[in-house]
Amino acid sequence: MKTIKLNASVTASNDRDADALRARLNRDGKLLVNVMSSAGSGKTTLLSAIIRDLPQIRFGVMEADIESDVDAQRIDALGAKAIQVHTSGMCHMDAGMTTAAYDALEADDAELLFLENVGNLICPAEYDTGAQVNLMILSVPEGDDKPLKYPLMFQKSDVLVISKTDALPYFSFDLSKCSQRVLHLNPKIRIFPVSAKTGDGMQALEAWLIEQLNRIRTNQNHPLNGWFAPAL
Amino acid sequence: MKTIKLNASVTASNDRDADALRARLNRDGKLLVNVMSSAGSGKTTLLSAIIRDLPQIRFGVMEADIESDVDAQRIDALGAKAIQVHTSGMCHMDAGMTTAAYDALEADDAELLFLENVGNLICPAEYDTGAQVNLMILSVPEGDDKPLKYPLMFQKSDVLVISKTDALPYFSFDLSKCSQRVLHLNPKIRIFPVSAKTGDGMQALEAWLIEQLNRIRTNQNHPLNGWFAPAL
Numbered sequence: 001m002k003t004i005k006l007n008a009s010v011t012a013s014n015d016r017d018a019d020a021l022r023a024r025l026n027r028d029g030k031l032l033v034n035v036m037s038s039a040g041s042g043k044t045t046l047l048s049a050i051i052r053d054l055p056q057i058r059f060g061v062m063e064a065d066i067e068s069d070v071d072a073q074r075i076d077a078l079g080a081k082a083i084q085v086h087t088s089g090m091c092h093m094d095a096g097m098t099t100a101a102y103d104a105l106e107a108d109d110a111e112l113l114f115l116e117n118v119g120n121l122i123c124p125a126e127y128d129t130g131a132q133v134n135l136m137i138l139s140v141p142e143g144d145d146k147p148l149k150y151p152l153m154f155q156k157s158d159v160l161v162i163s164k165t166d167a168l169p170y171f172s173f174d175l176s177k178c179s180q181r182v183l184h185l186n187p188k189i190r191i192f193p194v195s196a197k198t199g200d201g202m203q204a205l206e207a208w209l210i211e212q213l214n215r216i217r218t219n220q221n222h223p224l225n226g227w228f229a230p231a232l
Numbered sequence: 233m234k235t236i237k238l239n240a241s242v243t244a245s246n247d248r249d250a251d252a253l254r255a256r257l258n259r260d261g262k263l264l265v266n267v268m269s270s271a272g273s274g275k276t277t278l279l280s281a282i283i284r285d286l287p288q289i290r291f292g293v294m295e296a297d298i299e300s301d302v303d304a305q306r307i308d309a310l311g312a313k314a315i316q317v318h319t320s321g322m323c324h325m326d327a328g329m330t331t332a333a334y335d336a337l338e339a340d341d342a343e344l345l346f347l348e349n350v351g352n353l354i355c356p357a358e359y360d361t362g363a364q365v366n367l368m369i370l371s372v373p374e375g376d377d378k379p380l381k382y383p384l385m386f387q388k389s390d391v392l393v394i395s396k397t398d399a400l401p402y403f404s405f406d407l408s409k410c411s412q413r414v415l416h417l418n419p420k421i422r423i424f425p426v427s428a429k430t431g432d433g434m435q436a437l438e439a440w441l442i443e444q445l446n447r448i449r450t451n452q453n454h455p456l457n458g459w460f461a462p463a464l
Contacts, residue, residue: 039270039353039382040374066354068380091323091354119381120352121271122298122323141373141396142272148300149351150271164373170399 003069003084004104007170014127017095021102021130025113031213032102032113034093034131036153039119041139042163042196044071047114049196051078053206057213060110062101064093064118071116081107092123095130112213121150133212140167144178147185156186159192161205166195181195235301236336237314238384246359249327253334253362257345263445264334265343266325266363268385270378271351273371274395274428276303279346281428283310285438289445292342294333296325296350301349313339324355327362344445353382365444367391372399376410379417386417391436393426398427 025032035043039229044063051059059080063072072084083105087093093101098115099126107113115131117124136157138146141164147154160182162175179191192206194201257264267275276295283291295304296319304316309388315337319325325333330347339345347363349356368389370378373396379386386392392414394407411423422440426433 038272038351039378040371065381067383070377071382089354089358091352118354119270119324120354122321122352123348123355126321129393139272139373141371141399145300145302146271149297150303151299165371167399167402170402 001087002225003072005086005088014095017099017124018128018130021095022132024049025130025132026216026219027089029110029217029219030113030114031133031209031216032098032129032131033133033135033209034115034117034124034129035135035137035141035200036117036121036124036157037119037137037139038121038142041119041137041142043116043119043137045196046075046137046161046163046194047116048074048078049199049202050206050209051075051080053202054112057112057210058107058110060105060107060113060115062098062105062115064101064116065096066090066118066149081105081110087118090123091118091120092127093117093129094127098129098131109218114210121146121153121197125150125156132216135161137163138162138178139164140171140173143171144173144175144181147178147181150196151185154182154189157186157189159190159208162191162193163202164195165193234336235304235318236333237318237320237416246327248438250360250362253327253331254364257362257364258448258451261449261451262343262345263365263441263448264330264347264361264363265365265367265441266347266349266356266361267367267369268349268353268356268389269351269369269371270353270374273351273369273374275305275348275351275369277428278349278369278393278395278426280310281431281434282438282441283307283312285434286442289344290339290342292337292339292345294330294345294347296329296333296339296348298322298350313337313342317373321348322355323350323352324359325349325361326345326359330361330363338430344441353378353385357382357385357387364448365390367393368411369393369395371396372403372405375403376405376407377412379410383417386414386419386421389418389421391422391440394423394425396427396429397425397432398430
């Protein structure tokens with residue numbers, strides 16, 4: 001498992017870099033999912049569960065962090081191709097950094113790629129990484145008011161995973177109120193409540209991911225009309 | 233309750249602004265605590281519990297967020313002086329913004345002031361706000377590996393509150409392993425495990441805060457030797 005250190009891309013045209021990476025991924029028949037969330041919402045735990053549940057799929061994971069390689073080690077231990085990216089203190093990944101990480105991953109046979117973006121609900125929402133799908137995670141302990149406080153992240157995501165639903169009995173998190181707030185900001189978003197611990201809801205999310213991968217594989221390009229809409 | 237919108241300070245000398253604000257607070261006999269954490273770790277819930285538990289103290293709270301005023305409304309409802317600060321998309325407060333917010337709060341009679349910084353573990357650690365105390369919160373559901381991933385925040389805090397300890401039975405969070413990791417980064421940090429929900433541990437934290445306030449009141453200035461060490 002490698003670790004690379006990246007600095008912000010020198011190019012001013014992040015959107016163009018993002019479109020170029022997306023076109024390349026579509027051409028190669030690979031699906032890249034940009035996973036965004038606050039620190040501690042369970043990004044690595046969710047990805048680990050997906051990797052374990054779908055042994056028929058070849059995964060590649062880029063773990064972006066300011067420091068440490070604990071997340072990449074966890075993915076590596078599952079036998080998936082993993083690379084650790086250190087962002088030189090930056091709180092997000094941009095498209096140039098994602099392209100460099102993808103090249104360094106050298107995952108020629110991987111079909112489903114995840115970029116685990118830096119953990120926070122602010123900066124990652126401002127940069128198109130070139131991924132075909134933007135997936136955000138909100139964990140139950142974080143509270144159902146987060147759509148009010150970080151609207152951009154909810155607006156720019158194609159999928160919202162509400163994680164740690166096994167903790168619902170212990171927190172005052174109103175699933176339906178939260179979903180309403182999110183759909184008000186982004187009527188097209190898909191919402192999947194899951195518990196990676198108990199497995200609850202994981203099957204629906206995994207079926208949806210496989211559906212997206214199959215679209216890419218059959219050269220249909222990617223159909224999402226989210227904020228990072230691919231220029232195809 | 234007011235809402236103000238602030239932009240990044242024009243001055244390049246954040247450290248000088250921070251020292252000036254700290255000197256002014258010391259002179260005025262007020263203690264300002266900069267509260268930093270990830271989104272959803274329970275900053276507002278902790279402050280609400282402290283305000284409720286200490287009716288003898290006059291509080292002032294500056295709530296910094298990218299959007300919304302839900303947090304300031306919660307504080308306002310408790311009868312404490314509150315102001316909502318919108319950071320124009322910025323992921324942190326700097327000393328100039330904090331000074332402007334303090335002026336706008338108009339809390340002449342408040343003794344214990346809290347700045348609830350923008351919710352993330354990255355950017356707020358990079359800017360001295362001028363507060364005499366830096367307090368960070370890590371909630372149990374976020375996981376005990378956070379010191380490995382966000383070392384700067386743990387290094388720059390005088391106090392770590394480990395919140396939501398009532399959730400310890402439901403999460404694999406090792407309190408002693410986490411404390412060891414934190415003390416390795418910052419041997420002088422004070423660690424208070426608390427549950428604002430059950431009240432567990434709150435008294436020790438509140439006693440410590442009152443002790444700091446009394447030092448300021450008796451003109452001893454502030455004794456902490458943390459990263460944002462006051463220039464006194």
